[in-house]
Amino acid sequence: MSRPERGGVVVVGGGVAGATAALAISRHGLPVTLVDEQPQAGGQIYRAPTPYARRHVPPNHEFSGGDRLRALLAASSVRTRFSTRVWGAWGASPGMELDLLGPDGIDRIGARALVVANGATERFLPFPGWTDPRVIGLAGASILMRNGGTLPGRRVVVAGAGPLLFSVAHQVMELGGRVVAVIDSGRRGDWLRLAATLAWDPARLRLAAQWMTRLRLAGIPIHHQARIAAVHPEEDGLSITISGTIAGTVAGTGRQGTPVRHYGADSVACGHGLKPATLLTRTLGARHRFDAAGGYWEPETDPSGRTSRTGLYATGDAAGIRGAAVARLRGLITGHAVALDQGAIAERDFASLTRRPRMLLRRQEHVSRRMLPLLNASASLSRAIADDAIVCRCERVEAAALRAAVAAGARDLNQLKAWTRCGMGPCQGRMCEDGARGLLAASCGLPPEEAGSFTPRMPFFPLPLAALTGTFAYSDIPLPKAAPL
Amino acid sequence: MTALQDWPDGSVDVAVIGGGVMGATTALFLARGGMRVALLDRQDLFRAASGVNAGTLTLHMTRAQLIPHAMRGREMWLASRDWLGADVGALAAPGLSLAFTEAEEDLLRARARIRRQAGAPIDIVPPSRAAAIEPGLNPSVRAAAYCALDGHIPAYRVGRAYAQALAQAGVMLFAHRAVEAIVPDGAAGGYAVHCAGHARPLAARRIVLAGGVWLEKMLGWFGHAIPIRCLVNQLAVTETMPRVMGSVVSIANGLLSLKQFANGSVLIGGGWQGEGNIHEGGTRVIPENLRGNLRLAQHVVPRLAQAQILRVWLGLESETPDAMPLIGALTARDDAFVIGCVHSGFTSGPYMGRLLAERILGGAPDLGAFDPRRFSPSPSLPEHTP
Numbered sequence: 001m002s003r004p005e006r007g008g009v010v011v012v013g014g015g016v017a018g019a020t021a022a023l024a025i026s027r028h029g030l031p032v033t034l035v036d037e038q039p040q041a042g043g044q045i046y047r048a049p050t051p052y053a054r055r056h057v058p059p060n061h062e063f064s065g066g067d068r069l070r071a072l073l074a075a076s077s078v079r080t081r082f083s084t085r086v087w088g089a090w091g092a093s094p095g096m097e098l099d100l101l102g103p104d105g106i107d108r109i110g111a112r113a114l115v116v117a118n119g120a121t122e123r124f125l126p127f128p129g130w131t132d133p134r135v136i137g138l139a140g141a142s143i144l145m146r147n148g149g150t151l152p153g154r155r156v157v158v159a160g161a162g163p164l165l166f167s168v169a170h171q172v173m174e175l176g177g178r179v180v181a182v183i184d185s186g187r188r189g190d191w192l193r194l195a196a197t198l199a200w201d202p203a204r205l206r207l208a209a210q211w212m213t214r215l216r217l218a219g220i221p222i223h224h225q226a227r228i229a230a231v232h233p234e235e236d237g238l239s240i241t242i243s244g245t246i247a248g249t250v251a252g253t254g255r256q257g258t259p260v261r262h263y264g265a266d267s268v269a270c271g272h273g274l275k276p277a278t279l280l281t282r283t284l285g286a287r288h289r290f291d292a293a294g295g296y297w298e299p300e301t302d303p304s305g306r307t308s309r310t311g312l313y314a315t316g317d318a319a320g321i322r323g324a325a326v327a328r329l330r331g332l333i334t335g336h337a338v339a340l341d342q343g344a345i346a347e348r349d350f351a352s353l354t355r356r357p358r359m360l361l362r363r364q365e366h367v368s369r370r371m372l373p374l375l376n377a378s379a380s381l382s383r384a385i386a387d388d389a390i391v392c393r394c395e396r397v398e399a400a401a402l403r404a405a406v407a408a409g410a411r412d413l414n415q416l417k418a419w420t421r422c423g424m425g426p427c428q429g430r431m432c433e434d435g436a437r438g439l440l441a442a443s444c445g446l447p448p449e450e451a452g453s454f455t456p457r458m459p460f461f462p463l464p465l466a467a468l469t470g471t472f473a474y475s476d477i478p479l480p481k482a483a484p485l
Numbered sequence: 486m487t488a489l490q491d492w493p494d495g496s497v498d499v500a501v502i503g504g505g506v507m508g509a510t511t512a513l514f515l516a517r518g519g520m521r522v523a524l525l526d527r528q529d530l531f532r533a534a535s536g537v538n539a540g541t542l543t544l545h546m547t548r549a550q551l552i553p554h555a556m557r558g559r560e561m562w563l564a565s566r567d568w569l570g571a572d573v574g575a576l577a578a579p580g581l582s583l584a585f586t587e588a589e590e591d592l593l594r595a596r597a598r599i600r601r602q603a604g605a606p607i608d609i610v611p612p613s614r615a616a617a618i619e620p621g622l623n624p625s626v627r628a629a630a631y632c633a634l635d636g637h638i639p640a641y642r643v644g645r646a647y648a649q650a651l652a653q654a655g656v657m658l659f660a661h662r663a664v665e666a667i668v669p670d671g672a673a674g675g676y677a678v679h680c681a682g683h684a685r686p687l688a689a690r691r692i693v694l695a696g697g698v699w700l701e702k703m704l705g706w707f708g709h710a711i712p713i714r715c716l717v718n719q720l721a722v723t724e725t726m727p728r729v730m731g732s733v734v735s736i737a738n739g740l741l742s743l744k745q746f747a748n749g750s751v752l753i754g755g756g757w758q759g760e761g762n763i764h765e766g767g768t769r770v771i772p773e774n775l776r777g778n779l780r781l782a783q784h785v786v787p788r789l790a791q792a793q794i795l796r797v798w799l800g801l802e803s804e805t806p807d808a809m810p811l812i813g814a815l816t817a818r819d820d821a822f823v824i825g826c827v828h829s830g831f832t833s834g835p836y837m838g839r840l841l842a843e844r845i846l847g848g849a850p851d852l853g854a855f856d857p858r859r860f861s862p863s864p865s866l867p868e869h870t871p
Contacts, residue, residue, distance in 0.1 A: 415529050415532075419644065462795050477781055478777055
């Protein structure tokens with residue numbers, strides 16, 4: 001590990017927000033490095049499709065938008081480090097340092113300004129059977145289909161919350177698969193209200209109308225205020241039990257609803273909305289707030305993406321879920337703000353460069369915030385997580401064990417973690433934190449934000465020990481002074 | 486924040502400040518001895534050193550003078566079901582301390598000799614015997630010190646077992662109470678314990694300070710000026726992996742502790758330092774030290790090259806100027822006590838706590854070597870505030 005280079009601006013995340021920010025920063029003449037774990041830029045929405053998907057997935061604006069972004073990056077002076085993951089972050093002032101694992105092993109990079117644009121993480125609501133390999137996340141299913149041209153199964157149940165439900169259902173149909181049913185935690189009325197709001201955003205309204213019409217014409221059952229109660233493996237697929245009306249089951253008693261229907265399918269695509277990926281901003285000590293509408297923690301940012309920590313920015317969905325269109329505007333404004341803060345442009349330039357983006361952003365934000373309650377429609381369900389549902393799949397911790405720890409006095413997520421190992425596995429709590437928080441909060445009547453978050457730990461993902469140790473001889477190991485006799 | 490539960494009416498017999506192994510064990514045996522005990526911690530119980538340490542039960546790395554205490558502590562851990570009411574997962578395992586160079590072999594022999602004199606059954610064995618005990622070892626080992634009486638505990642499991650035992654014994658648990666001052670209470674003859682978030686202080690007839698690295702300031706309340714050094718130890722754990730080792734392994738100079746837990750994860754420690762302080766806790770892993778620690782581990786058990794590191798964290802350890810414990814009375818009135826700074830404190834902890842409880846309950850265990858007055862012989866008690 002040589003001394004890290006110090007000078008430049010670093011952008012983590014090559015999705016639409018990060019790539020746009022990096023491009024803007026480089027246009028103002030600042031050295032900027034873009035780090036992304038994918039082999040190419042594009043993030044989730046503009047992810048580069050495989051050659052197979054290019055032939056089999058109908059052309060769409062996400063392919064073309066991604067291609068345009070990648071071409072702009074290639075033609076720019078942005079230094080890119082793809083297939084590279086950030087496994088540690090240090091906050092020692094001044095500046096910041098990131099530990100990386102890339103194709104050439106580990107490395108460290110210094111940043112005088114750091115833009116965190118690493119997007120969102122999908123939320124899961126545990127139910128018995130959700131750890132079956134044929135149960136896949138909505139986002140994962142979408143990547144598989146859109147960017148790989150591959151169906152998760154011939155017959156798919158689509159379940160959870162948020163607009164991704166209908167996007168995924170539509171993608172299954174486009175690839176010739178069968179959508180068995182759509183199970184939505186949200187209420188039908190919420191969608192209708194959203195449609196009214198979408199009048200502000202005709203492009204998205206058109207897309208949504210197109211998806212819904214197609215589902216209706218195909219006669220696919222759509223259950224609102226419903227959820228998966230359990231998934232059981234069968235000889236030739238999965239048996240899925242659906243539980244009805246959330247309002248009746250959850251609001252009052254905490255008892256589970258009556259199973260109302262069973263479906264058979266090859267796979268379940270299931271996700272309960274998105275949350276910002278906050279590992280980096282939390283590790284680096286930025287202040288965070290709990291967004292009650294979205295049901296998640298997000299870094300506190302000003303309209304340009306500045307966090308509470310000087311030199312640290314969060315933009316795109318990493319600063320609160322607003323979707324791809326907003327991510328581009330946010331990335332652009334943040335890029336200009338970095339240039340302003342670094343002295344590359346004057347306040348007047350910043351104002352004129354961002355006047356139109358800021359105006360567009362205000363309009364779009366209005367629509368996107370209306371979407372948050374739909375993305376968070378499953379929140380109240382966490383109190384109904386069945387005792388035998390595995391919450392932490394890495395450590396196989398069931399809901400009953402968490403409830404027992406709460407009964408023994410655990411009142412925040414870190415105590416729950418220490419007492420049950422929930423969140424101690426390879427995913428570092430990314431998958432189980434929301435379920436555990438909801439369950440803890442419901443069990444002792446706490447608001448979810450008081451249940452807290454798992455303290456971030458390094459490395460951010462399982463790191464090969466050999467990458468850290470490298471080649472060495474015993475005599476290379478610096479041995480500090482021995483312990484006293 | 487939810488409102489803090491209020492103090493009990495009247496005064497308690499003892500207020501123990503610090504909910505780690507030392508404080509909690511003292512509190513537990515005091516309560517069982519019939520005293521009314523309150524246990525306070527600045528955060529949740531067992532979240533500082535006691536909950537995050539490497540969980541090694543070892544005589545190789547225990548200071549020679551503390552060997553008899555460590556042996557008793559280890560026995561208590563292995564029998565936790567009997568006195569704590571729950572199995573904390575303590576496992577007896579052979580312990581090996583290794584030498585790879587001539588200088589290390591000399592150190593190893595010297596350390597083994599002095600520990601054997603103190604009662605630890607430690608023998609120097611040839612590499613072939615070490616390899617028979619631990620087949621995964623690097624064959625370049627020159628010599629090994631072997632002790633049959635080592636073992637390990639997954640430290641995270643200890644807190645919950647104590648929480649239940651303490652509650653059962655009637656100890657009043659007060660988490661998230663940052664003690665800001667303790668002053669003599671002239672009228673009642675005891676002490677007033679002032680905490681953030683409480684207008685009224687807790688009244689206690691006796692005090693036990695068990696605050697680990699935070700002891701220096703607390704000792705000041707009783708007129709003792711003893712510098713307490715804060716060590717910031719780095720620890721790393723791997724993903725669960727197939728069996729790579731079955732013993733507890735260290736090296737001659739003590740800078741490695743290595744063991745595989747029942748769930749398959751391998752814990753790598755040894756006191757390599759990170760950054761941190763008593764105000765913010767551990768703040769930063771020092772990557773060069775992490776790499777040194779991991780290289781040492783990989784050198785000792787080469788199959789660890791296939792491991793994935795899952796987590797790295799920091800734990801605070803306290804040390805006095807002579808690296809010996811502080812256990813005993815702080816006042817001439819014999820109503821305030823300290824327990825802490827025990828080297829290999831996790832191993833000896835339960836026994837040390839039991840000894841102090843015995844002392845407070847009127848017994849006369851030999852705590853002479855740990856007397857805090859060796860640093861400040863005649864402390865001047867602060868006047869009680871009017």
